[in-house]
Amino acid sequence: MNDLSEHQLPRFPVRLVALRTGLTPHVLRAWERRYGVVTPTRSEGGQRLYSHLDIERLRRLRRLTDHGHAIGRIASLSLGALTQLDEESSGHAETARLHGGDSSSPAADRLRAETIREFTRAALRATRRLDSTDLQATLERAAVTLGVPDFLEGVVATALEDIGHGWAEQSVSVAQEHMATTVFRRTLGWLLRVYEVSGPAPRLVVATPPGQVHELGALMVAVSAAAEGWAVTYLGPDLPVADLLSAASQTEARAVAISLVYLSDDRDFLATLRETRAGLPERVPLILGGAAAPEIRLSAENTGAVVLDSLPDFRTLLQRLAAEDVP
Amino acid sequence: MNDLSEHQLPRFPVRLVALRTGLTPHVLRAWERRYGVVTPTRSEGGQRLYSHLDIERLRRLRRLTDHGHAIGRIASLSLGALTQLDEESSGHAETARLHGGDSSSPAADRLRAETIREFTRAALRATRRLDSTDLQATLERAAVTLGVPDFLEGVVATALEDIGHGWAEQSVSVAQEHMATTVFRRTLGWLLRVYEVSGPAPRLVVATPPGQVHELGALMVAVSAAAEGWAVTYLGPDLPVADLLSAASQTEARAVAISLVYLSDDRDFLATLRETRAGLPERVPLILGGAAAPEIRLSAENTGAVVLDSLPDFRTLLQRLAAEDVP
DNA sequence: TGTGCCTTGTCAAGGTAGTGTCCAGGTATT
DNA sequence: AATACCTGGACACTACCTTGACAAGGCACA
Numbered sequence: 001m002n003d004l005s006e007h008q009l010p011r012f013p014v015r016l017v018a019l020r021t022g023l024t025p026h027v028l029r030a031w032e033r034r035y036g037v038v039t040p041t042r043s044e045g046g047q048r049l050y051s052h053l054d055i056e057r058l059r060r061l062r063r064l065t066d067h068g069h070a071i072g073r074i075a076s077l078s079l080g081a082l083t084q085l086d087e088e089s090s091g092h093a094e095t096a097r098l099h100g101g102d103s104s105s106p107a108a109d110r111l112r113a114e115t116i117r118e119f120t121r122a123a124l125r126a127t128r129r130l131d132s133t134d135l136q137a138t139l140e141r142a143a144v145t146l147g148v149p150d151f152l153e154g155v156v157a158t159a160l161e162d163i164g165h166g167w168a169e170q171s172v173s174v175a176q177e178h179m180a181t182t183v184f185r186r187t188l189g190w191l192l193r194v195y196e197v198s199g200p201a202p203r204l205v206v207a208t209p210p211g212q213v214h215e216l217g218a219l220m221v222a223v224s225a226a227a228e229g230w231a232v233t234y235l236g237p238d239l240p241v242a243d244l245l246s247a248a249s250q251t252e253a254r255a256v257a258i259s260l261v262y263l264s265d266d267r268d269f270l271a272t273l274r275e276t277r278a279g280l281p282e283r284v285p286l287i288l289g290g291a292a293a294p295e296i297r298l299s300a301e302n303t304g305a306v307v308l309d310s311l312p313d314f315r316t317l318l319q320r321l322a323a324e325d326v327p
Numbered sequence: 328m329n330d331l332s333e334h335q336l337p338r339f340p341v342r343l344v345a346l347r348t349g350l351t352p353h354v355l356r357a358w359e360r361r362y363g364v365v366t367p368t369r370s371e372g373g374q375r376l377y378s379h380l381d382i383e384r385l386r387r388l389r390r391l392t393d394h395g396h397a398i399g400r401i402a403s404l405s406l407g408a409l410t411q412l413d414e415e416s417s418g419h420a421e422t423a424r425l426h427g428g429d430s431s432s433p434a435a436d437r438l439r440a441e442t443i444r445e446f447t448r449a450a451l452r453a454t455r456r457l458d459s460t461d462l463q464a465t466l467e468r469a470a471v472t473l474g475v476p477d478f479l480e481g482v483v484a485t486a487l488e489d490i491g492h493g494w495a496e497q498s499v500s501v502a503q504e505h506m507a508t509t510v511f512r513r514t515l516g517w518l519l520r521v522y523e524v525s526g527p528a529p530r531l532v533v534a535t536p537p538g539q540v541h542e543l544g545a546l547m548v549a550v551s552a553a554a555e556g557w558a559v560t561y562l563g564p565d566l567p568v569a570d571l572l573s574a575a576s577q578t579e580a581r582a583v584a585i586s587l588v589y590l591s592d593d594r595d596f597l598a599t600l601r602e603t604r605a606g607l608p609e610r611v612p613l614i615l616g617g618a619a620a621p622e623i624r625l626s627a628e629n630t631g632a633v634v635l636d637s638l639p640d641f642r643t644l645l646q647r648l649a650a651e652d653v654p
Numbered sequence: 655t656g657t658g659c660c661t662t663g664t665c666a667a668g669g670t671a672g673t674g675t676c677c678a679g680g681t682a683t684t
Numbered sequence: 685a686a687t688a689c690c691t692g693g694a695c696a697c698t699a700c701c702t703t704g705a706c707a708a709g710g711c712a713c714a
Contacts, residue, residue, distance in 0.1 A: 013688085013689085014688090014689070015688075015689090024674085024675085025688095025689080026674070026675060026676080027673090027674065027675085029689095029690085029691090030673075030674070030675085031673095033691090033692090034672095034673085043682080043683090044682090045681070045682040045683075045689090045690090046681075046682075046689085046690065047681095047682065047683085047688085047689055047690075048689080048690090067343070067346075068339075068340065068342045068343030068346050069338075069339070069340070069343060070340045070672075070673090071672085071673075072671095072672065072673080073338055073340070073370075073376070074338070089343070089347075134525070137520065137521050137523065140521040141521045141522055143471050144470050144471050144474065144475060144518065144521065144522075144554075145474065145475075145554070147471065147472065147474065148471060148472075191471070193464065194464050194467040194468045194471065195468055195471075196464065198449075198461070227471075227472070340699085340700085341699085341700070342699075342700090351663085351664085352699090352700080353663075353664060353665080354662090354663065354664085356700090356701085356702090357662075357663070357664085358662095360702090360703095361661095361662085370671080370672090371671095372670070372671045372672075372700090372701095373670080373671075373700085373701065373702095374670095374671065374672080374699085374700060374701075375700080375701090397661075397662090398661085398662075399660095399661065399662080655714100656713105656714090657712100657713085657714080658711105658712095658713090658714100659710105659711085659712085659713100660709105660710085660711080660712100661708105661709085661710080661711100662707100662708090662709090662710100663706105663707090663708090663709105664705105664706085664707085664708105665704105665705085665706080665707100666703100666704090666705085666706105667702100667703090667704095668701100668702095668703100669700100669701080669702090670699105670700080670701070670702105671698100671699080671700075671701090672697105672698085672699075672700090673696100673697085673698080673699095674695105674696085674697080674698095675694105675695080675696080675697095676693105676694085676695075676696095677692105677693085677694080677695095678691100678692100678693095678694105679690100679691095679692105680689105680690080680691090681688105681689080681690065681691105682687100682688080682689070682690085683686100683687080683688075683689090684685100684686085684687080684688095
């Protein structure tokens with residue numbers, strides 16, 4: 001891989017770090033002073049310069065504190081330990097909440113994890129062989145065997161990531177990548193159709209903003225919500241703000257979700273976000289997710305949007321929203 | 328991995344433990360004070376710090392109290408004893424079912440049962456409305472949500488029964504019954520296709536004997552086996568003995584299953600059964616199931632067939648057979 | 655069938671610990 | 685000059701702590 005120095009190279013000023021981590025400059029300084037959470041180098045004038053690694057670390061810490069860890073207790077852990085903790089907590093918090101607290105035996109957990117990996121491997125094999133029939137069957141089998149949440153987080157997300165990496169390093173061809181994308185989209189579309197609700201249910205509007213064309217993330221969000229019992233209006237990629245707003249008001253949406261996979265132009269996008277937020281009723285949260293969302297966390301949150309970086313968090317939010325309306 | 332130090336390391340503040348166990352901080356403190364259920368270490372400031380093991384223990388306790396055990400009685404048991412008790416009380420219900428988690432709190436159990444009933448009702452509604460699209464979607468949704476076993480036993484079996492009754496008492500028309508049968512068959516066929524295995528796996532041959540035309544039972548058996556990881560050769564209804572036998576030998580079947588929904592002529596059928604049994608290798612069990620199977624249990628068993636009257640029993644048998652071959 | 659005791663979850667009050675936020679006065683950066 | 689950032693200290697709010705009490709449900713016993 002490329003040099004460590006790259007990642008350790010200190011060059012980010014505090015405001016940028018704030019944007020990416022969602023921590024305010026105040027908090028960044030307080031954490032550093034009190035817990036020595038990172039030690040950014042300084043410019044000649046004494047201003048903080050953070051490295052890539054620092055940011056990574058801070059992000060992890062923010063996630064963990066969001067999930068209930070005390071900053072004072074985890075501040076001194078290594079990045080590896082943090083990652084490990086993170087995986088534990090996101091895994092468990094979710095099951096505990098969803099099913100009112102079922103702790104399955106460790107043995108069952110391991111079996112389940114192994115099954116998930118096996119499905120992922122099978123999906124990748126099918127992709128490499130360009131066997132769309134097999135890929136499709138594998139995905140459907142995984143969905144039925146694992147249920148929607150684990151299917152999305154365990155299989156779809158992982159497989160897509162792996163394919164993405166493979167594509168970047170040329171071990172996956174364009175044809176393979178296209179085929180996989182198509183089949184994944186079809187399968188997620190099928191799930192969305194299958195979970196279409198008839199009765200009354202809170203409605204979510206999902207879209208990707210103008211200029212964004214990668215819709216798989218948005219589809220995952222849509223399916224996730226549908227499986228939670230929400231009525232979902234999926235508007236697909238590259239949607240102008242005006243249309244998003246009119247759709248939201250027309251369907252009396254209870255929430256709006258936007259998926260952001262990469263950042264083309266920060267400013268533009270933030271303007272869009274602000275405009276969208278302004279056009280929505282107060283009680284309708286504007287949820288921002290996707291790979292690129294954390295990069296602009298703070299400024300996005302400043303527009304009034306809610307930034308999430310995992311599907312479990314998203315599901316939890318949906319449950320809270322749905323629960324708010326009942327009593 | 329250094330389990331001991333790792334798991335005993337006290338790190339988690341009370342809010343996190345509350346999140347993961349589903350107990351409120353109030354209860355956590357009350358249990359500790361009254362029963363000394365765990366003894367978290369304290370921070371310098373006196374705040375509780377729980378270890379991984381503490382959490383594990385608390386989750387077990389929570390599960391058991393949910394199942395009706397009194398906290399005062401089980402508080403002092405060791406983690407091992409708790410686990411054992413846990414398996415006893417919830418245990419035999421079902422081993423490590425992959426889907427939707429294990430049978431946990433009665434609340435979750437009730438929720439699950441309610442979900443199953445809801446799907447069944449939805450399927451019946453769709454049937455009465457002759458809405459095949461909705462019926463299909465409902466069934467697929469049920470399959471993905473519940474997993475194959477509960478889908479088959481909870482939804483398909485019950486719905487078919489109800490439709491059967493309705494048909495008998497004329498509240499379900501022939502058209503409705505036909506439509507439903509078609510959609511159920513299609514859905515089960517889809518599942519069978521989805522679970523088609525590629526690798527090596529024990530093979531099961533499924534058929535309905537000559538004179539029997541109701542194939543849904545056989546399909547359920549086939550799907551059930553497929554979801555257990557078996558390779559299934561589904562031969563459909565009304566199959567002559569000779570063909571069944573040749574299929575079994577040709578595919579080197581590890582077992583043969585026959586579904587019997589109604590009895591037209593006992594004698595004939597028993598002769599068929601005897602003939603089939605005689606034509607199969609010793610080690611290949613001939614499994615007889617279906618609504619009408621129990622009626623002729625004794626004479627059927629005399630021919631050397633295995634008579635089962637539930638899908639769970641069938642699954643257990645398959646697991647035993649598969650396990651026999653490995654070691 | 656009612657009565658009283660026991661178990662257990664929940665709450666209140668009053669105080670401490672841990673964390674986020676802010677201020678003021680000064681320095682860097684653009 | 686206008687921002688953006690620095691430091692050290694102060695402040696305020698949330699999360700936790702302990703003790704004690706209360707209410708609802710379960711259970712035994714009259």
